[in-house]
Amino acid sequence: MIRDNALGIIVVMFLSFLLVSCGGDIDKNGKADNRTAGSHPKKEIIEKEPKEPIEVKQEISIAAIGDMLIHNSVYNDAKVENGYDFKPMLERVKPYLSNATISIANQETMIGGEEIGLSSYPRFNSPTEVGDVLKWAGVNVVTLANNHTLDKGEEAIQRAIEHWETIDMTYSGAYKDSQDRDRIRVVETNEGISVAILSYTYGTNGIPVPEGKDYLVNLIDREMIASEIKEAKDLADIVVLGLHFGNEYERLPNQDQKDLVQFVADEGADVVLGHHPHVLQPVEWVYGENGNQTLVIYSLGNFLSGQDEFYRQVGGMFKFYVRKTIEGGETTVEVHSPEFLPTYVRYQNWRDYEIIPMYQLTNEELPNAKERYEEIKAHMSMWLPELKFIEDEE
Numbered sequence: 001m002i003r004d005n006a007l008g009i010i011v012v013m014f015l016s017f018l019l020v021s022c023g024g025d026i027d028k029n030g031k032a033d034n035r036t037a038g039s040h041p042k043k044e045i046i047e048k049e050p051k052e053p054i055e056v057k058q059e060i061s062i063a064a065i066g067d068m069l070i071h072n073s074v075y076n077d078a079k080v081e082n083g084y085d086f087k088p089m090l091e092r093v094k095p096y097l098s099n100a101t102i103s104i105a106n107q108e109t110m111i112g113g114e115e116i117g118l119s120s121y122p123r124f125n126s127p128t129e130v131g132d133v134l135k136w137a138g139v140n141v142v143t144l145a146n147n148h149t150l151d152k153g154e155e156a157i158q159r160a161i162e163h164w165e166t167i168d169m170t171y172s173g174a175y176k177d178s179q180d181r182d183r184i185r186v187v188e189t190n191e192g193i194s195v196a197i198l199s200y201t202y203g204t205n206g207i208p209v210p211e212g213k214d215y216l217v218n219l220i221d222r223e224m225i226a227s228e229i230k231e232a233k234d235l236a237d238i239v240v241l242g243l244h245f246g247n248e249y250e251r252l253p254n255q256d257q258k259d260l261v262q263f264v265a266d267e268g269a270d271v272v273l274g275h276h277p278h279v280l281q282p283v284e285w286v287y288g289e290n291g292n293q294t295l296v297i298y299s300l301g302n303f304l305s306g307q308d309e310f311y312r313q314v315g316g317m318f319k320f321y322v323r324k325t326i327e328g329g330e331t332t333v334e335v336h337s338p339e340f341l342p343t344y345v346r347y348q349n350w351r352d353y354e355i356i357p358m359y360q361l362t363n364e365e366l367p368n369a370k371e372r373y374e375e376i377k378a379h380m381s382m383w384l385p386e387l388k389f390i391e392d393e394e
């Protein structure tokens with residue numbers, strides 16, 4: 001009993017103490033002083049807790065498509081009264097391209113415009129409306145270093161760049177002068193993640209680069225690539241390289257591609273977007289000499305072209321995510337979760353060109369559509385079984 005009473009007294013004393021200490025915040029009129037009651041004691045509690053590291057996590061997605069190779073059958077099909085309308089061709093892939101934070105396209109043919117004469121293989125010049133439709137579909141960056149960059153000389157490149165600037169499209173790999181070339185392209189996103197985009201080609205179909213104007217097209221030059229990756233790494237969170245290389249129509253990368261990819265991985269490139277073979281080549285992670293990882297797609301295939309064999313009509317949208325974490329004053333940036341959307345360029349009698357996500361294809365649109373799609377999926381994921389395939393409207 002005594003013990004119980006003693007405990008009771010202690011409890012009463014403790015409750016009184018609590019009342020008194022809280023009472024300090026009640027003013028003469030009996031109203032709670034919000035300033036002291038609300039902020040002062042709370043502040044004290046926070047100060048007594050151990051300091052938590054400040055953590056910021058941001059994420060963006062990047063999408064990339066392969067060759068925009070505009071043959072005459074494609075631009076003739078797009079002809080309308082006042083120019084060219086390519087929108088119906090990209091209508092079904094627009095939702096996917098628009099959904100990514102940054103979308104990158106490889107514009108293989110220069111969009112020098114009608115004024116200097118449109119042309120097809122072997123020396124291309126395309127309508128400026130090709131640029132407009134990419135913009136409309138959600139593309140924000142074009143890579144221009146291709147074997148067809150010099151097809152119509154400096155004039156087509158300069159006119160094309162003028163149009164890219166008019167529509168506010170970031171371009172990389174072909175430039176108007178050396179000053180323009182020296183400015184590494186970095187896309188700053190609202191999420192606070194910056195992405196540098198570099199672009200190089202193996203060659204220019206035997207057309208010599210005009211004397212003293214090597215800014216017109218970036219050729220693959222290991223020394224230049226290494227120094228630009230280094231510069232880009234200082235300017236941006238991640239470095240994405242467009243490499244126009246490989247053998248046409250080969251479904252697997254050759255040794256030269258693998259060697260160059262290993263070289264850029266060793267130099268610290270984060271992502272390689274390959275193109276030129278006009279067919280898809282697989283995705284894989286390559287390890288750089290410093291233990292870094294480089295995400296590689298060896299070839300994105302044709303995204304839009306007039307080519308007419310099944311594998312040349314198949315291309316796709318490669319997508320991946322970039323996560324930036326700031327923790328305890330340390331920033332880490334991680335490329336992760338690669339995905340792929342295989343696409344197919346359908347047309348009939350060289351008309352009604354349309355890029356269709358392969359998972360949506362019916363047997364009427366492509367005989368054995370399902371089988372064909374499964375084979376493409378197996379091919380793309382052969383070195384990366386966890387590669388995801390996009391199979392719904394984004």
Ligand SMILES: [Zn+2]
Pocket residue numbers: 108146147148244275276277
């Ligand atoms: Zn090419």
